[in-house]
Amino acid sequence: MDIPDGLDLTPVWLSMKLAGVTVALLVVLGIPLAWWLARTRSPFKIPVEALTALPLVLPPTVLGFYLLVLLGSSGPAGQIWTRITGHPLAFSFTGLVIASCVYSLPFVVQPLQAAFEALDRRAVEASFTLGASRTRTFLRVVLPGIRRGLITAMVLGFAHTLGEFGVVLMVGGNIPGETQVVATAIYEYVEILDYDAAGALSAGLLGFSFLVLLLVYGANRRWHAELKL
Numbered sequence: 001m002d003i004p005d006g007l008d009l010t011p012v013w014l015s016m017k018l019a020g021v022t023v024a025l026l027v028v029l030g031i032p033l034a035w036w037l038a039r040t041r042s043p044f045k046i047p048v049e050a051l052t053a054l055p056l057v058l059p060p061t062v063l064g065f066y067l068l069v070l071l072g073s074s075g076p077a078g079q080i081w082t083r084i085t086g087h088p089l090a091f092s093f094t095g096l097v098i099a100s101c102v103y104s105l106p107f108v109v110q111p112l113q114a115a116f117e118a119l120d121r122r123a124v125e126a127s128f129t130l131g132a133s134r135t136r137t138f139l140r141v142v143l144p145g146i147r148r149g150l151i152t153a154m155v156l157g158f159a160h161t162l163g164e165f166g167v168v169l170m171v172g173g174n175i176p177g178e179t180q181v182v183a184t185a186i187y188e189y190v191e192i193l194d195y196d197a198a199g200a201l202s203a204g205l206l207g208f209s210f211l212v213l214l215l216v217y218g219a220n221r222r223w224h225a226e227l228k229l
Helices: 010-039 044-055 060-071 076-085 093-116 123-130 134-145 145-160 165-174 181-191 195-228
Strands: none
Touching: 010 044, 010 093, 010 145, 010 181, 010 195, 044 076, 044 093, 044 145, 060 076, 060 093, 093 145, 093 165, 123 134, 134 145, 165 181, 181 195
């Protein structure tokens, strides 16, 4: 499909920026959370797992509503943010990042948790036996051992954030140049019956999503083949 003349690609770049920032934050937050979930025997593990996975089953508009209540001008987080910065948190790019982190959390944490659980603990114990500190062991042994799970988590988190709609619309609205991402731009083009522009953006998102799945499944297949050797 040809790109229509005059098609505004700003939502594409904004979506890429949102997905990149969200994944970076989720990797920083998700690694310790996934590590704890993979190793803990705490009775709080199951409730935390359920809470982490909640965005998988909760309708995006419901999740977006509660986030809007939390981040809005009358919400606790929104009020604190406004006092500190003088700017509202809802209907802003920062608000979108927070909402996206919540919405895409399970797509990053679950692959990381699975990778930590599959990690050969003998290598970790050997590192401790040789006198390596916990930090050095984690950086030199654990993280390289879960690199495939880490890549999968980053790719899935990026793709999921790129295609989100309900949460974005509830928390960020559809402000051109600020909170209008690809999904909300497609919705707007359909509303004004500009199917050429909507089709072009939809085709790009479809192709990207399919490519992501090909890469993830291909990498996992090669990884399992290597484990059998």
